[in-house]
Amino acid sequence: LNPETVTVLLGDRSYDIFFGREIYSLFQEWICRFYPGGTVHVVTDRNVASIYGGDIQRWLAGIPHDVLALPPGEEHKNFDTVREIYGFLARGDAGRDSLVVAFGGGVVGDLAGFAAATYLRGISCIQVPTTLLSQVDSSVGGKTGVDLPEGKNLLGAFHQPTAVWIDPQFVETLPPREFRQGMAEVIKMALLGDEDLWSHLQDHAREIKQAGSAALTHTIASCCRLKASVVAADEKEAGHRRVLNLGHTVGHALERLSDYQILHGDAVAIGLNSAARLAVRLGWFSRETLMRLEELCREWQLPTRLPPEFTPDAILSAIKSDKKCLDGKLHFILPLRIGAVIERSDLDMEELKRVLQEQQGS
Ligand code: NAD
Ligand code: GLY
Numbered sequence: 001l002n003p004e005t006v007t008v009l010l011g012d013r014s015y016d017i018f019f020g021r022e023i024y025s026l027f028q029e030w031i032c033r034f035y036p037g038g039t040v041h042v043v044t045d046r047n048v049a050s051i052y053g054g055d056i057q058r059w060l061a062g063i064p065h066d067v068l069a070l071p072p073g074e075e076h077k078n079f080d081t082v083r084e085i086y087g088f089l090a091r092g093d094a095g096r097d098s099l100v101v102a103f104g105g106g107v108v109g110d111l112a113g114f115a116a117a118t119y120l121r122g123i124s125c126i127q128v129p130t131t132l133l134s135q136v137d138s139s140v141g142g143k144t145g146v147d148l149p150e151g152k153n154l155l156g157a158f159h160q161p162t163a164v165w166i167d168p169q170f171v172e173t174l175p176p177r178e179f180r181q182g183m184a185e186v187i188k189m190a191l192l193g194d195e196d197l198w199s200h201l202q203d204h205a206r207e208i209k210q211a212g213s214a215a216l217t218h219t220i221a222s223c224c225r226l227k228a229s230v231v232a233a234d235e236k237e238a239g240h241r242r243v244l245n246l247g248h249t250v251g252h253a254l255e256r257l258s259d260y261q262i263l264h265g266d267a268v269a270i271g272l273n274s275a276a277r278l279a280v281r282l283g284w285f286s287r288e289t290l291m292r293l294e295e296l297c298r299e300w301q302l303p304t305r306l307p308p309e310f311t312p313d314a315i316l317s318a319i320k321s322d323k324k325c326l327d328g329k330l331h332f333i334l335p336l337r338i339g340a341v342i343e344r345s346d347l348d349m350e351e352l353k354r355v356l357q358e359q360q361g362s
Helices: 024-034 046-059 079-091 106-121 132-138 168-173 176-193 195-203 214-233 240-245 248-257 264-281 287-299 312-320 349-361
Strands: 004-008 015-019 040-045 065-070 099-104 124-129 143-148 151-158 163-166 332-337 340-344
Touching: 004 214, 015 214, 024 046, 040 046, 040 079, 040 106, 046 065, 046 099, 065 079, 079 106, 079 143, 099 106, 106 124, 106 132, 106 143, 106 151, 124 132, 132 168, 132 176, 132 214, 163 214, 168 214, 176 195, 176 214, 176 240, 176 264, 176 287, 176 332, 176 340, 195 214, 195 287, 214 240, 240 248, 240 332, 240 340, 248 264, 248 312, 264 287, 264 332, 264 349, 312 349
Parallel strands: 015 163, 040 065, 040 099, 099 124, 124 163
Antiparallel strands: 004 015, 143 151, 332 340
């Protein structure tokens, strides 16, 4: 067994991302090698446990471990659930040499990662992501997060995992709407930094839709390679990592205005189209490429138009109150061509307003 590997280069905190179907025997060897004496604590959610309970046992076969299945969903990404994880670790006698295994989607990854970052001032965590979104984005890069009633991800820590294990087969059981949320981040990655991935998405949509296909594995690995290079260049988001926010300025505003009824990926898809339209308006991006972006979004049933109930003014004021706008300037990532973006903080809000009007009307 020789799985494809991508390394996130961060000095003595560098780690590997392993890809492949049924890579659990290598996973077991790896744990036995790097965590020979420590206890192993698996955190998952009840949906994942009900579908993959047997797989969790297969992945951990021969390794003494305990399992905590959390209530699923973003509504449980809160401090009460983190407290539950702390109790689970304490009852399991977790020590500084213990390992947390986050086995699930982005919510499990963010919660288990945050608990690992803070328990005993930080213990090791590895990620086994099971949603497309967590495989292409959240499991890599070390951001952990917990929501407060006052806002999403207001608690968090940078805590890099010690490895990420990606079996694309897990996404087979995802409801289509969850798969679509991940595809919005995939399209974002291609647009911001990977022309080959963009061509792959255009040319192999049918194969990518087939669960367990090599085309899907290639898609996931390409996203991780790109994210790994961005994180290696700017781990703590001092600058360059902000390119990953492409599409998120308008996207976050829509999520918040809709009280999260618009799902994250759908909001990002609309936001990608806003950014591309703004770039076209400024003469930095071609109209033809904007049309290709719209086609790609349609291929994956992702929206591109602004829902009529949100006025451009409401969206602009939501953007102004976003944490990305706190220094009073709008930081906007704009595409220049497929695979290249630029960050600008000198954009005229009126231009954006016109784009939003156009995106709503056409
Ligand atoms: P999620 O973890 O809520 O998973 C979505 C749903 O799918 C859940 O109901 C889950 O139980 C279920 N599920 C998980 N795996 C499954 C499988 N294989 N088959 C069937 N159902 C499955 O959501 P998500 O989209 O994976 O992640 C979203 C979260 O990730 C958000 O909280 C967001 O803030 C966070 N996030 C974090 C980062 C980061 O860098 N840390 C980046 C992006 C997003
Ligand atoms: N999802 C954005 C980041 O990891 O920086």
